[in-house]
Amino acid sequence: MTPVLPFVCKTACREAETMINFDEEIAKYGPSLEISQAEEAVLSREIIDVADIIEKILQDKKDA
Amino acid sequence: MICPKCGANMTLKKGVCAKCGYDIEVNQKTRKYSCYYYNQGLSKAQVRDLSGAVDMLNRALKVSKKNVDARNLLGLIYFEMGEVALAIREWIISKSFLEENNPATRYLQMLQNNTTKVENYSIAIRKYNAAVELAKQGGDDLALIQLKKAVQLNPKYVRAWQLLALLYMRNGDNDRARRCLKRTLSIDIANTTSIGYLKEIRKIKRMGRQIQISVTDNAEVTPDSEEMKGEANVSVMPSFRYAEDKPDYRSFICLCVGLFAGILFVFFLVIPSVKTGMQEEFKQKQISLAEQQSSYLAEIDALEKNNESLQSRLEMQELELEAKEDELESAAGRAGGANVFNMVDYYLKMRNSGDSSRMNLYILQTRLRKISQQEMSNASVKSIVAMVEKSYPDVYNVTMTSAELHAEGVTLFSSERFGDALEFFVCAYEKSPDNEKNLFYMARSYQLTGDNANAKKYFNEYKERFPDGVYYYTVEDQLRKLQ
CATH class of the missing domain: 1.25.40.10 (Tetratricopeptide repeat domain)
Structure with a gap:
């Protein structure tokens, strides 16, 4: 005869299924930008904003 | 109005720059939305919801990259969260858009003036990056060491605190993990990652308590049942209670056994060899002493023999002397009278005793003076007296x-x-x-x-x-x- 588990234990079991996966969490961590790389990051990064995108769209439309 | 793109004068009516064709309406709208997001970000930053503020400010910058205020604020928030390189990047970009009267210039100048702190921040970032690699490879212990050093160098490094908490949780040290996460929430109150981790910790604790309670309360369910065992093993983490380290009796017993073995070793191996050595030395000394003794005994024998021979020679000489004395006395008696005999007798006594003191010399002198002229006429008496005077030349000088x-x-x-x-x-x-x-x-x-x-x-x-x-x-x- 199988024992009847109390309600509390069932809840605990359900919660156990949603527990954190440490390996996945650690994989989310990436390296931070180092101070010596900051200047290089500025130069290599192409900064585009919404205004540039809209302007490009308008320009393409105009050209078309 | 000046065109934001080419800088030429443009009228509001047309809404488009005559020189470059730039649509000002688009610019105005993007600026409006960018300001809206900037304000949102600012209000979140003011209540320390830094991660929320970062999100808003990034949106503001996506809409309008030239929003210098949003970029400067973003840099400040990054700096507050420990991401110093990101902060420097934002300030540099901000400075490129606006050279004059830009607070970013001041922020960068402050960093340049404080190289020690900047160096510490740089080291903290390097240690964090190393810890991330180690954690991914499974080297939790080394990663923990690196992260501890990183947060020591930069106490506001939120990502380092979060990774540290995660590693503590993986190793079952939920108390330390909670402390780390509370630290991050003091910097960034609504950090979703930290809040999520704290929820996990509370969940774990709750589950552990529930299993304990249910096991003790329910009579039908025993800890020996397979289902309970299975459930407990698969998904439930037990709650840890603080327990003091029990004293390790095994090491004490090992110490006693080792000590006892050492004593036995000394008693059965070291002491007998030392004893044997000492006995050998004693035997050698005994032999040398015996040799010395035998040489001394031989010397004593030789000396005794010498003594005996000398004794016998002495006896012979004494006998010869006695004989000579008797001869002298009889000669004196024959030659002279009683006076000569008495003198010779005293002379011999003095010579035998070796006592030639004043007293004895005086007595001898008296006896010599008693010898008469008639007795002195005898040649033998004369020779005897001469012999005595020769033996004691001062005999007549004593008074x-x-x-x-x-x-x-x-x-x-x-x-x-x-x-x-x-x-x-x-x-x-x-x-x-x-x-x-x-x-x-x-x-x-x-x-x-x-x-x-x-x-x-x-x-x-x-x-x-x-x-x-x-x-x-x-x-x-x-x-x-x-x-």
Whole structure:
């Protein structure tokens, strides 16, 4: 005869299924930008904003 | 109005720049939305919802990259969260868009002036990056060490605190993990990652307590049931209670066993070898001493033999001497009379005793002077006297007073050397015949040496000459004894 588990234990079991996966969490961590790389990051990064995108769209439309 | 793109003058009516064709309406709208997001970000930053503020400010910058205020604020928030490189990047970009009157210039200048802190931040970032790699490879212990150093160098490094908390949780140290996460929430109050981790910790604790309670309360469910065991093993983490380290009795027992083994080793191996060594040394010493002893004994034997031979030689020489003395005495007796015999007798006595004191020389001198001229005419007597004078050349130079002679005689008399004392008393009497003491002691010495005739003679002389003398009654007694 199988024992009847109390309600509390069932809840605990359900919660156990949603527990954190440490390996996945650690994989989310990436390296931070180092101070010596900051200047290089500025130069290599192409900064585009919404205004540039809209302007490009308008320009393409105009050209078309 | 100036065109934001080319900088030419443009009228509001047209809404489009005549020079470059830039649509100002788009610019205005993007600026409006960018400002809206900037305001949102600012209000979140003011209540320390830094991660929320970062999100809003990034949106503001996506809409309008030239929003310098949003970029500067984003840099500040990144700096507050420990992402120093990101902060520097934003400020540099901000400075590129606006050179003059830009707070970013001041922020960068402050960093340049404080190189030590910047160096510390740089090291913290490097350690964090190393810890991330180690954690991914499974080296939790080393990663923990690196992260601890990183947060020590930069106490506001939120990502480092979060990774540290995650590693603590993986190793079951939920208390430390909670402390780390609370630290991040003090910097960034609505950090979703930290809040999520804290929820996990609370969940774990709750589950652990629930299993304990259910196991003790429900009579039908026992810990031995397979289902319970399975469930517990698969998904439930037990709650940890603080327990002190129990003393390790095993190490103490091992120590005692080792000590005992050491004692046995010393007792059975070291001590016997030392003993053997000492015994060997003792034997060697014994042998050397025995050899020394035998050499000493041999030496003693040799010395004893030498002594014996010397003794026998001495006896022979003494016999020869006696014979010669007898020969001399008989020669003296034959050659001279009693005076010569007496002189020779005293001379031999002096020579045998080796005592050539003033006293003895004086006696010898007296006896030499008693030898008459007639006796001296004999050649043998002459040679004997010459021999004596040669032996004692100062014999005639010695002078003594009566008192000195008497005193020497008394000393010898007290030592019961009556014969020798008599010599001195006779000389003292000859020197001063009126001294009653000399007379008495001379008579008494004659008596004690057995010469009763002379004793009687001199006692009677004392009675006649000294009727009031001190020894009168003593003399009378002695005379009565002699009769």
